[in-house]
Structure formats: C-alpha cells, structure tokens
Amino acid sequence: MENPLIMSDSSGLYVVVLAGGISHERDVSLRSGRRVADALAAAGHRVVLRDPDAGLLPFLASERPDAVFPALHGSSGEDGSLLDLLRALGIATVGSTGSAARRAWSKPVASSLVAGAGLSVPESIVLSHEAFRELGAASVLRVVREALEGDLVVKPGSGGSAQGVTIVDDPDDLPRAMVEAFTYDEVAIVERRVFGTEIAVAVVDTGDGPRALTPVEIEPTHGVYGFQARYNAGETTFYAPSRLGDDVATALSDAAVLAHRTLGLRDLSRVDFVVDGEGTPWFLEANVIPGLTETSLVPLAIEASGTDAPTVYGSLVRAAAARAS
Ligand SMILES: Nc1ncnc2c1ncn2[C@@H]1O[C@H](COP(=O)(O)OP(=O)(O)O)[C@@H](O)[C@H]1O
Numbered sequence: 001m002e003n004p005l006i007m008s009d010s011s012g013l014y015v016v017v018l019a020g021g022i023s024h025e026r027d028v029s030l031r032s033g034r035r036v037a038d039a040l041a042a043a044g045h046r047v048v049l050r051d052p053d054a055g056l057l058p059f060l061a062s063e064r065p066d067a068v069f070p071a072l073h074g075s076s077g078e079d080g081s082l083l084d085l086l087r088a089l090g091i092a093t094v095g096s097t098g099s100a101a102r103r104a105w106s107k108p109v110a111s112s113l114v115a116g117a118g119l120s121v122p123e124s125i126v127l128s129h130e131a132f133r134e135l136g137a138a139s140v141l142r143v144v145r146e147a148l149e150g151d152l153v154v155k156p157g158s159g160g161s162a163q164g165v166t167i168v169d170d171p172d173d174l175p176r177a178m179v180e181a182f183t184y185d186e187v188a189i190v191e192r193r194v195f196g197t198e199i200a201v202a203v204v205d206t207g208d209g210p211r212a213l214t215p216v217e218i219e220p221t222h223g224v225y226g227f228q229a230r231y232n233a234g235e236t237t238f239y240a241p242s243r244l245g246d247d248v249a250t251a252l253s254d255a256a257v258l259a260h261r262t263l264g265l266r267d268l269s270r271v272d273f274v275v276d277g278e279g280t281p282w283f284l285e286a287n288v289i290p291g292l293t294e295t296s297l298v299p300l301a302i303e304a305s306g307t308d309a310p311t312v313y314g315s316l317v318r319a320a321a322a323r324a325s
C-alpha cells in the first residue's frame, strides 16, 4: 500500500493514521483508515495514512507525529501489541492502552470482568483447543450440550467482524462450529444464544468522561449480522435511535459506559449487546478499535448524536496529543 500524504495544513496537528496490517480484518481496516484520514484532513490536520510493516516503528521514531490514530482491527491493533510499542516510543495514541485493549480483546476476560460489575452476560463455556483435544471432542461436547440447553453461539475467544462465529440451532452442527472457531483462535467460546434485538453503543470521551452516543439498532436483512451483512451496503437496516424506546436506550447507555469503565478503556469504544424481550441488555463484547468504515456503526452513531466525524476524531486527536505533553 502506498502511504500518500492526504492533506497539508500548518494549523493542524500532524497525525499518522494506521490502517491495513496482516490481520483477518485487513480490508475492513483499510476502509476505516481512509475514512478517518479524510475526516481528520477535513478537520484541518496534516494526515499520513500508513500501513504497519517493518518500516513503521523507525518511521514513527524519526517522524514523531503529534498523534497516531490506530484504525487497525484485529491482532496487532486490538491485541495491544502495537499500543505498547507506541507508548514505549512516547508517541501519543488515540484510544485505549495496550493492557486495556488486551482485557477487551479476550472475550472471556472481558465477559467475566463485565459480569463482575453487574451486567448480564450470556452463560458460556470457554475451551482451549488443547483441552478440547486432550479430553476428547465427543465427551466435552456432551457436557457442553447438557449444561447449555437451547440454541448456542460458538465463537473464537478473540477476533472480530463475526469471523469464525456460528449460530448453532442443531446440536449436530456443534463439532463443525468448534473447528471453525479454532481456525481463528486457540480458544473457543460456546455461549447461550440470546434472542432479541442487536444493539451497538459507541462510547466517546473527549476529556469530560465517557459518554454513550445514541445506541444503534441492527436489523440484518437475512437474519444474521455476519461478515456480508456488515460490509455490504443494503444488507442491514440500522435504526438510530433504536425502536426500543427511551428507557431501554438509557439502560443501554449506562451499561455501555459501565463496561467501558470496568475494562479501563479510553477515548473510544463500541460495546455490543443483545436486548432480550424483557428489555435487559446482554453484553456480547467491547471493541477498542471499532469499525469506522462507511457502513460501520460508530460513524452512524456519531451522525445520530448530532455531531460529525471530523469533530469527534479531531477532538480525540487533540486530547491524545495534549495527554502526551
Ligand atoms: N450470545 C449471543 N447471542 C446471540 N447472538 C450472538 C451471541 N454472541 C454473538 N452473537 C452474534 O454474533 C455476532 C458476532 O459476535 P461478537 O461476539 O460480537 O463477535 P465479533 O467480534 O466477531 O463482532 C454478533 O454481532 C451477534 O449477531
């Protein structure tokens, strides 16, 4: 990928937007990065869009930008590695620290911390690939099926964009779902499926504490909010505000801010829930570098909250740069 200089404006900050990488979510990240770079350029900043590669760390060490905006979904970005390195270099970075990112990146860790803070989290069994092999798939899955009745969701212990996620409504599909999840991660989660309305809540903190933006309701055209539904316009209908009413919206906003705080997240996150028929939000996961593409939820929540991407990303960059000095 080329690293074009998108815009030059001496009044703004010098920001490097990181996008691409070698994770399973490379293409999504490239789309997010372009949108962020455009928004920051529109806010008057000097922006360089950069793919992380072997030249990145020397580049940052010599360029010393005012801030880095990582738009790297999946490993290297969301697993905290690069965030630790940026801190070691003393470069201001938008978003969570490496250690907070790791808490959110591991879905089992995030779920247990958030459950400990009082939020509803679907009952689950977490299995390492090694234990699965050692104890034998057949006997492990027998115990799983008896403990978790009804429809299940099987997913990798970390990752995003619904890759490796299978909804299991026929127990015979469980072994295949496990194999699929293990192709993405050493750990797989088997979780009780929550029926209800899927909602994503963006949390933004531009210096005055974390605030939830308008919760966004997700209605996939074909039933499941999978990879296709996420990145093809028209595959999903979004409602912002959601159709669930003000009380549920308030409960969701409170739950999202509580999850963000409990995991020690910073600046920006997106917390995903399913709201059941009683109006209870069930926590699914928190994303420290949420999708920022043209069909993503956070840009939609920003618009629905009466602001715009240049304003929000610009504030985040200014806050990060101020933190460093
Ligand atoms: N326990 C669950 N109940 C119902 N649907 C779920 C559950 N867990 C995951 N899903 C569905 O699978 C999708 C992906 O799961 P999620 O945990 O959010 O992983 P990802 O990081 O890939 O987005 C969700 O958007 C939701 O549609």
Ligand SMILES: [Mg+2]
Residues within 6 Å of the ligand: 161, 162, 272, 284, 285
């Ligand atoms: Mg999700």
